Amino acid sequence: MATKKHKPVRKSFLIFGSPRIEKAEIREVVATLRSGWLSTGPKVVKFEEMFKKYIGAEYAMALNSCTAGLHLAMLVSGLGHGDEIITTPLTFAATANVITHIGARPVFVDIDKHTMNIDPNLIEEKITKRTKAIVPVHFAGRPCDMDAIMSIAKKHRLLVISDAAHAIEAEYKGQKVGSFGDMSVFSFYVTKNVCTGEGGMVTTNNKDWAEKVQMYGLHGMSKGAWHRYSDEGFKHYQVVFPGYKYNMMDIQASLGIHQLKRVGNYLKIREKIWKKYDRAFQELPLIVPAPVEKDTVHARHLYTPLLDIDATDISRDAFQQGLHIENIGTGIHFVALHLHPYYANTFGLKRGDFPNAEFVSDRTISLPLSAKLTEADTDDVICAVKKVIERIFE
Numbered sequence: 001m002a003t004k005k006h007k008p009v010r011k012s013f014l015i016f017g018s019p020r021i022e023k024a025e026i027r028e029v030v031a032t033l034r035s036g037w038l039s040t041g042p043k044v045v046k047f048e049e050m051f052k053k054y055i056g057a058e059y060a061m062a063l064n065s066c067t068a069g070l071h072l073a074m075l076v077s078g079l080g081h082g083d084e085i086i087t088t089p090l091t092f093a094a095t096a097n098v099i100t101h102i103g104a105r106p107v108f109v110d111i112d113k114h115t116m117n118i119d120p121n122l123i124e125e126k127i128t129k130r131t132k133a134i135v136p137v138h139f140a141g142r143p144c145d146m147d148a149i150m151s152i153a154k155k156h157r158l159l160v161i162s163d164a165a166h167a168i169e170a171e172y173k174g175q176k177v178g179s180f181g182d183m184s185v186f187s188f189y190v191t192k193n194v195c196t197g198e199g200g201m202v203t204t205n206n207k208d209w210a211e212k213v214q215m216y217g218l219h220g221m222s223k224g225a226w227h228r229y230s231d232e233g234f235k236h237y238q239v240v241f242p243g244y245k246y247n248m249m250d251i252q253a254s255l256g257i258h259q260l261k262r263v264g265n266y267l268k269i270r271e272k273i274w275k276k277y278d279r280a281f282q283e284l285p286l287i288v289p290a291p292v293e294k295d296t297v298h299a300r301h302l303y304t305p306l307l308d309i310d311a312t313d314i315s316r317d318a319f320q321q322g323l324h325i326e327n328i329g330t331g332i333h334f335v336a337l338h339l340h341p342y343y344a345n346t347f348g349l350k351r352g353d354f355p356n357a358e359f360v361s362d363r364t365i366s367l368p369l370s371a372k373l374t375e376a377d378t379d380d381v382i383c384a385v386k387k388v389i390e391r392i393f394e
């Protein structure tokens, strides 16, 4: 608890991951509301067109979340009951949850401590007869080692479905990470680099999968509602699969089409903040994120320094709480999945199984990195980090 005399670094609470929404988005949402067409329609189609061009994929299908996209990507590519799917334990629950939704088994492979991405050198020892796919997660926006992953996938004939929730802008050797492999899935959740409130997108070059993602995302109906009720005239639909209700609304796409236009500018802003943090934390017991690999673009979604807990009795959680008292909101990305009760109990996993993921999981803290932050905001973050750490380490 803050004492009576305690004066926080800033008066108002700095919300972690608060998005930058500009006038164009607000105008577009209002115009959409006035148009009478609120759900899936022309704005979703426009957003999909823009997105597939940006990524360099043949097809892009907008959905109401990245989680929905991961689910459909696995379903339409034929993954299912009894299959094993390799992924990282250092990810959001959705990545592994959807694997269990289709009746498959998530098989975790430890990360590289330095990149915080899945370690390709540890993948092959986990491959069995049942292994069908690899789901790389480009953690914090840093591209995975795609040459190594693609060559393992080719050798063992595995699908590659990227969880690119953090990685819209990320590039590997001149190519957007979302253009590698069989399918990639993106998130437009509030905190993500492009924000539609809730939303997601699947990209692929496979026409059959693209059509199925679209159909399965809207009840498995052969024609979209847009076509059914548009001025082209009423058309009957046919249910060809007992699908899901995963479609994106035009209200959401109204945000996305303007956010996507600014994706490069926002990345530059976050790069500046990132470098400012790196400089400010040099002398502190914080391990700042590793330098960006040659020939890659880091999407700078999360700034995740590690607290050097071996130099103190204070935990990362106490550090986070200290920042909270200073009115700085932070995040934890992530508590490694094998430490959560469901994954530990269901798959017989325990602490010690993935030492590198645990190392990060115990020490990581995500500091504010939104393109909305002002110079004064990031000064406050730095000031609060120093204040809390000096108190902790003195």
Ligand SMILES: *Cc1c(COP(=O)(O)O)cnc(C)c1O
Pocket (backbone or CB within 6 Å): 064, 065, 066, 067, 068, 091, 092, 094, 095, 137, 163, 165, 166, 186, 187, 188, 189, 198, 199, 200
């Ligand atoms: C945010 C996130 C998701 C889920 O995104 P939603 O759009 O909220 O469903 C999946 N994977 C990772 C790594 C994420 O960070």
